[in-house]
Amino acid sequence: MKTTLSTTAKVTRQNLIDSFWLLYCKKSIEKIAVKEICDVAGYNRSTFYVYFKDAYEILAEIEEQTITVEDFKNIVIKNLFYGNLSHDHRKEAILKLILEFFEKNKTYLPVLLGENGDPHFRQKVLKKLTPTVLSIYKKLSPQELMEVSYLMEYQSAAMLSMIAKWYANDKDLPTEQFLELLLAVTTNGVQSELSKYRG
Template sequence: MANLSRKEVTRNNLLEAFWSLYVEKPIERITVRDITDLAGYNRGTFYTYFSDVYEVLEIQKSALMPTEDMIIDPLKEIQNNDGVIEESINGVSEYIKNHGERIAILLGPGGDPKFTHELKARVRGIIMDFVRGIDIREIKEYEYLIEYHISGMINMYQLWVENESNITEDELSILYERISHDGLLNITSGMLNDRKTGS
């Protein structure tokens, strides 16, 4: 934080104090006084930066949204590399490493019910803008394909968090890539027919 101004440091401290509380209890039970007491400021300082606790939550959610490049780069790779994605998956992995914990809380049962919708809407909007720009033929159908893909990815991640990361992050990424490349039915069929000895 050496390069941040005093105002930026104060604002970040308030944001972090809010998040520490949000991890423990629902937003309806978080007060401005809770935040300022934890961060070591007075209530007036809070209102210098934010209007209420709900604005703080919106700022936190906004900071977790994936960048346009992260969403578009895999599509460009698919176009240029005959459907193979290599480089851009690293960006997704880095994103999960940096933000996964907070995303998990927002997507979880005690999180913000609107976050899933907002996350999907952002990703879908960026992708649809891209495909409209390259003028694909089946534009209406493609939107449904994207919705299926995004929902599956989010739900896989939610289950992974609920299962307390019972497979590694790399294994989750590989499984996700297998589903994307080989198709759900092909993989399901293979798994159902690949039984343990004696089954």
């Protein structure tokens, strides 16, 4: 909303967001009715419509807040696309930055990337990241930039899926082991890493 809200209105609005999120963690947005959100929050539907048009507007706001966090861009650009760090230094940076970012956003991000999340959310993330990442490759030809965009799509999608699965599995691998695996796949490729497990 563009108007300035009173303290009470801000609390009411946040309660509606929190109530929506409790439901969204359990089921997809198509199955969430405004009445359910209001029942959880303890308000009537007329109160809901003062602040939001529908449940999709709440989800869009949460997604927008999550994918504009600068930390995420820094992690991807500095550590996964730049190749100028040594393996040990890059591993240390990823261990710190990825853990910090996902822990900071653990309320929303794992769910948004999970099975109940918006299937277009990852594309929204990539759309935010693409201009910044491509700016690294200013000297490339249009054809080369196109190829880089495909590589970025592949790598980013794989990384997000892998992290989302780890959170969905309640971090079944120790943090350091998981992040070492993530770094290995990012650096060496999937086939190279899978070959280690073949007899």
